[in-house]
Amino acid sequence: xxxxxxxxAALSVPEGENLVLNCSFTDSAIYNLQWFRQDxxxxxxxxxxxxxxxxxxxxxxxxxxxxxxxxxxTLYIAASQPGDSATYLCAVRRLDNFxxxxxxxxxxxxxxx
Amino acid sequence: NAGVTQTPKFRILKIGQSMTLQCTQDxxxxxxxxxxxDPGMGLKLIYYSVGAGITDKGEVPNGYNVxxxxxxxxxxxxxxxxxxxxxVYFCASSNRLAGLGETQYFGPGTRLLVL
Numbered sequence: 001x002x003x004x005x006x007x008x009a010a011l012s013v014p015e016g017e018n019l020v021l022n023c024s025f026t027d028s029a030i031y032n033l034q035w036f037r038q039d040x041x042x043x044x045x046x047x048x049x050x051x052x053x054x055x056x057x058x059x060x061x062x063x064x065x066x067x068x069x070x071x072x073x074t075l076y077i078a079a080s081q082p083g084d085s086a087t088y089l090c091a092v093r094r095l096d097n098f099x100x101x102x103x104x105x106x107x108x109x110x111x112x113x
Numbered sequence: 114n115a116g117v118t119q120t121p122k123f124r125i126l127k128i129g130q131s132m133t134l135q136c137t138q139d140x141x142x143x144x145x146x147x148x149x150x151d152p153g154m155g156l157k158l159i160y161y162s163v164g165a166g167i168t169d170k171g172e173v174p175n176g177y178n179v180x181x182x183x184x185x186x187x188x189x190x191x192x193x194x195x196x197x198x199x200x201v202y203f204c205a206s207s208n209r210l211a212g213l214g215e216t217q218y219f220g221p222g223t224r225l226l227v228l
Contacts, residue, residue, distance in 0.1 A: 043222055089155055100161075101146075
């Protein structure tokens with residue numbers, strides 16, 4: 001069974017810092033990995049999607065990497081801003097059943113002005 | 114486009130009561146999903162559908178039922194509510210394009226409290 005873990009559970013940084021969020025998964029037979037952002041009381045917004053054949057994806061100040069063999073992904077946020085404060089979740093899609101996603105419990109990020 | 118809409122936003126149920134959580138999407142997506150999120154946890158897949166008339170179980174289907182009579186609607190039914198079903202329920206939809214990345218679009222969630 002696929003287990004997805006995110007460390008740390010919470011992170012507080014001053015504005016302007018670069019930071020890294022971690023996601024690990026136990027079964028490397030994944031189809032893709034996706035990073036989401038969740039604001040309080042809201043649904044999830046997709047940030048980046050990495051196919052299993054890719055090593056990284058970039059969007060603006062965000063860069064996500066994937067090391068499938070070691071079961072790890074990182075989300076790098078450059079020059080953090082207070083507006084980045086949210087919970088960040090990663091999710092993996094199984095290779096043998098594209099319709100099943102497994103989510104981590106998230107990292108709650110607070111960027112202090 | 115309204116995207117994915119869910120009703121109600123919040124509901125309190127007594128143990129043993131039943132209710133239906135509504136989910137509608139106006140993006141003509143063929144795939145729809147129901148998740149639950151317990152406090153401090155990630156999302157767990159309850160049921161999903163790959164098209165009208167086709168549904169399948171996710172990771173935690175017990176205590177729930179679904180139907181998909183139209184492309185737009187994917188209601189989730191709780192027949193005998195239990196305290197363990199207290200959670201926030203999210204509906205999502207996506208359009209599977211072969212060989213391309215697929216993004217799920219999420220509704221705002223329904224907060225359910227079973228007492």
